[in-house]
Amino acid sequence: MRKYLLWFLLIIILVIRVIYFYKNQPSYPDGTRIRITSRISSEPIRYSSSQFLKLQGFKIYLPSYPEVYYGDQIAVDGTVKDGELKDPKLVGVKESKIFLYSIREQLIDFYQKNLPQPHSSLIAGVTIGSKASIPKDFWEALKKTGTAHVVVASGMNVTLVSQFLISFLALLFPRRRAIPMALMGVWSYAILSGFDAPIIRASIMGSLVFVAQEIGRLNFSLRALFMTAFAMLFVKPDWLTDIGFMLSFAATLSLILFEPKVDRFFKKIPAIIRKDFSTSLAAQVGVVPILYFGFGQFNVLSPVINAMVLWTIVPITIIGMVGGILGLIFEPVGRAVLLLVYPLTSWFVWILRIFN
Structure with a gap:
């Protein structure tokens, strides 16, 4: 009973915060x-x-x-x-004097210098959330095929970073010291990746998971998601009408609720295909209404297309990060590593051209 009362109070607080925010927003008539x-x-x-x-x-x-x-x-x-x-x-x-912003621009320049379009934009989007240089025709193809969500840094990227940091730091330090250091790394990556709604959501959730690991309470995904929503909307109420915010939370909620069931339903499909297909199909449950009402479009083949390209995102992210960091230190080595990603990005681009 107490936990329901707590959630009720949080909802009331959030409603008051949102009303106060919009009530105090300046109004500018057209022509001002x-x-x-x-x-x-x-x-x-x-x-x-x-x-x-x-x-x-x-x-x-x-x-x-x-x-x-x-x-x-x-x-x-x-x-x-x-x-x-x-x-x-x-x-x-x-101009910003923050070091991480400068690193971000250097990484984007490195990708553009060493890979042709749309490959450079694809890896910059997947790795650090850069959408600035995506060619218009490629962006339209991404939207039509329902794959635009995979070329912006997302919760998966944060998960990769957090898992790597905690695994690496745990080898060097006691876990109680490694977790705060990993948290600093996660939030540094969030800044580097553009600090958009999906990244912030994933960073908050990742932070909560680290804390849960420390206190021994891991099974709280739904609560973590709603706690994250509360924190984000309390700080920035105008995200309530942000399409990116809606898509991010709808997809995450759908994955938590439906992905295990979808995976079991398609258990006869080979695991190497089933995982990405189940993930994509489960996420679509929540995002389809938003895509339809927000953009007036939805591709019924989107789950299939996503299943065909999602497997490339993890290696693209890892190779892109490693190649980019090495490239900033010693460009020839970074370039050599970065070229390893070209077959993966070529596959991604080829699939989009087939279904576009």
């Missing part, structure tokens, strides 16, 4: 000229003649030059119209 000063919290998407970003809820298409980057503090003048800042003018840029 405003200036927005804000830090860029996700990487701008670059087109041939513009760069797209969102600041304080407004869609903004800036000229392609000067380029602005994730982490920069910028000031933009423009006219409000239908949720967009029209005729935007960049009036100030304060």
Whole structure:
């Protein structure tokens, strides 16, 4: 009874927080000229003649030059119209001095320098969540085939990083010391990967799992998910209407609830195929309604397509990370490692072209 009362109180607190947030949001009628000063919290998407970003809820298409980057503090003048800042003018840029932001840009440059498109964008997206340089036709193919979710750094990447860190650090330090150090590593990766909703969710959940390991309570996935939702929405209530946030939580909830059942249902399928297919199909249960109402599209073959490409994501992530880090230290070695990923990205691109 007490736990239900606690959840009820948390829901009430969150509702009050959301109402207070939206009630105190400034309202700008269409035609209002405003200036927005804000830090860029996700990487701008670059087109041939513009760069797209969102600041304080407004869609903004800036000229392609000067380029602005994730982490920069910028000031933009423009006219409000239908949720967009029209005729935007960049009036100030304060470049980020945070070390991890610089590392992120260097990694993206390294991938672009050593792999052709769309392979470089694919590995940059999978590894560190960079969407800036994804070619338009490739992005459209990803959306049509229902695979766009795999080319942005996600919970799986956080899981890989956390598992590697805890395994490695546990060899060097007692577990009580290794866990806090692994937590620092996970959150450093979250910053490096763009700090988008899926990454934050996975980082919070990963942190909770580490704590659960320490206190001996592992079986609390659903509670961890809802605790994460509460924390994220309490800090940033406008994520309540963010499609990325919705997709992230719907997919995770569906995996927790349905993946074991789907896996058992298809138990006669070979395990090497069944795992990715079951994961994809279970995730689709939650995301289909959001995709349909949010984008007006859904590919019925998406589970099959995902099953054909999901197996490449783990090796692409690992090789991309290792190659990128080595490339920043000694480029020829990093390039040699990075080339190992080319057959995997080629398979991914080929599958998309078949089903697009």
